[in-house]
Amino acid sequence: MSIAVIGAGYVGLITAAGLAQIGQHVICVDDDLRKIEILNSGAMPLYEPGLGELVQRNRQAKRLEFISQIEDAVANCQVIFICVGTPPLENGEADLSSVELVARRISQCARGYHLVIEKSTVPVQTGRRLQKHFAVYRSNSQFQCDVASNPEFLREGSGLEDFFHPDRIVVGVDSEKAAALLEEIYRPVLEQSFVCPIHENCQSRSRVPFVVTDINSAELIKHASNSFLAMKISFINMIADLCEAVGADVGKVAEAVGMDKRIGSSFLRPGVGFGGSCFPKDLQAFVRVGEEAGCDFSLLREVERINQRRVDLLINKIKHELWVVRGKRIGVWGLAFKPHTDDVRSSPALAVIRRLLAEGAQVRAYDPQAMQKAKAEIPEIEYCADAYAAAQDAEAVLALTEWEEFLRLDLRKVRQIMVRPLILDGRNMFSRATMAGFGFEYLDIGSAGVGS
Numbered sequence: 301m302s303i304a305v306i307g308a309g310y311v312g313l314i315t316a317a318g319l320a321q322i323g324q325h326v327i328c329v330d331d332d333l334r335k336i337e338i339l340n341s342g343a344m345p346l347y348e349p350g351l352g353e354l355v356q357r358n359r360q361a362k363r364l365e366f367i368s369q370i371e372d373a374v375a376n377c378q379v380i381f382i383c384v385g386t387p388p389l390e391n392g393e394a395d396l397s398s399v400e401l402v403a404r405r406i407s408q409c410a411r412g413y414h415l416v417i418e419k420s421t422v423p424v425q426t427g428r429r430l431q432k433h434f435a436v437y438r439s440n441s442q443f444q445c446d447v448a449s450n451p452e453f454l455r456e457g458s459g460l461e462d463f464f465h466p467d468r469i470v471v472g473v474d475s476e477k478a479a480a481l482l483e484e485i486y487r488p489v490l491e492q493s494f495v496c497p498i499h500e501n502c503q504s505r506s507r508v509p510f511v512v513t514d515i516n517s518a519e520l521i522k523h524a525s526n527s528f529l530a531m532k533i534s535f536i537n538m539i540a541d542l543c544e545a546v547g548a549d550v551g552k553v554a555e556a557v558g559m560d561k562r563i564g565s566s567f568l569r570p571g572v573g574f575g576g577s578c579f580p581k582d583l584q585a586f587v588r589v590g591e592e593a594g595c596d597f598s599l600l601r602e603v604e605r606i607n608q609r610r611v612d613l614l615i616n617k618i619k620h621e622l623w624v625v626r627g628k629r630i631g632v633w634g635l636a637f638k639p640h641t642d643d644v645r646s647s648p649a650l651a652v653i654r655r656l657l658a659e660g661a662q663v664r665a666y667d668p669q670a671m672q673k674a675k676a677e678i679p680e681i682e683y684c685a686d687a688y689a690a691a692q693d694a695e696a697v698l699a700l701t702e703w704e705e706f707l708r709l710d711l712r713k714v715r716q717i718m719v720r721p722l723i724l725d726g727r728n729m730f731s732r733a734t735m736a737g738f739g740f741e742y743l744d745i746g747s748a749g750v751g752s
């Protein structure tokens with residue numbers, strides 16, 4: 301089957317490479333000519349573990365191509381995935397202008413039957429609007445289409461894992477034909493019958509649930525899933541604050557709470573808060589959707605508020621420890637919103653750095669992947685060659701992204717090169733006992749801390 305994937309961003313590239321790997325012929329389109337040039341030169345416009353190799357392998361096998369003209373893709377593909385960005389507007393709503401633009405261009409050039417699938421995260425009822433759009437704007441009366449929703453659940457940094465071994469595949473359709481086409485496209489993933497490109501001895505072989513719903517429900521499932529996960533994080537962060545106040549250990553609390561199968565242990569890691577291009581934006585968009593529908597979504601407003609306060613609380617801790625921040629040298633380990641990505645969008649680390657700069661601190665930062673992108677956002681700080689350089693002569697180091705490489709540091713050396721051996725761990729990545737053993741003043745999130 302020939303499939304068009306519109307948008308060569310994070311979701312589009314993983315979808316395109318993933319579909320190509322399971323045997324489809326994929327044409328990936330982006331109107332950013334530079335991005336297409338980069339991809340056609342064998343390089344990658346973003347960092348995602350394993351994705352570069354997968355793209356190259358499928359390009360060489362002639363199952364994956366990159367072009368800039370949407371018309372060429374539509375002419376050759378019955379199935380079209382829309383994977384363009386839906387960034388937030390000022391009022392929190394999702395900006396659907398890129399989706400609308402793609403729909404308009406499809407309407408202008410499509411002939412015959414097409415299945416148009418929204419994969420971008422969109423508010424509920426976008427599918428309905430797309431159906432209406434195609435009915436109104438199609439320029440050829442032979443253009444017939446089904447619209448479907450197929451939300452993505454791809455975590456940055458683990459996107460290939462999530463594409464090939466998903467917990468479920470959700471499709472929202474209003475025709476049997478659309479459901480059948482989507483089942484056919486995903487059959488190798490549903491049956492786990494593909495040659496796994498990420499695990500040598502892939503053990504994950506149980507059938508993946510295929511959830512078929514109406515279009516509205518599928519759209520809503522995506523926002524509800526992300527909001528629920530964000531809610532878990534804010535919940536454990538709220539508990540972490542209580543643990544700090546009363547002298548309990550949030551690590552133990554989260555571990556035991558998560559052992560209850562009804563709750564589950566994932567997304568109960570406390571820290572400096574969630575960031576990225578999804579949770580903050582999707583929460584806001586879902587709140588708008590709820591409010592517009594006349595529903596009380598104040599629960600999610602609280603989730604957002606708790607998250608925003610994470611940075612304030614960390615800054616308060618630094619001020620408490622350093623007394624005067626102005627003029628002090630502070631090292632920052634980690635800039636990405638989470639490890640295994642170079643993405644700094646809504647990264648709590650950048651929010652912390654901006655606040656430190658406003659307090660007059662001298663910030664020296666290091667991240668294994670995200671420095672280039674961080675530099676574009678905050679050019680005025682010093683970016684260091686490694687974590688040691690960031691800690692050199694610092695009066696405090698803030699650990700803000702839990703990269704494994706930080707766990708392999710020679711802590712004795714770090715201890716020696718700092719002016720004051722104070723570590724504030726915003727991701728609870730180090731062990732309190734180890735840090736105490738090396739003589740650090742160590743403050744994590746959600747416990748009294750050995751140095752206080």
Ligand code: UGA
Nearest residue numbers: 452453454455456533567568569573574575576578637638
């Ligand atoms: C999230 C969802 O997990 C994906 O299922 C979804 O497809 C994606 O958004 C999307 O909508 O496209 P992602 O934003 O890549 O994926 O990252 P997560 O792994 O979910 O982490 C989000 C943030 O929460 C990070 O800043 C992370 O550090 C933070 N987090 C996560 C915590 O603070 N505590 C936790 O226990 C887990």
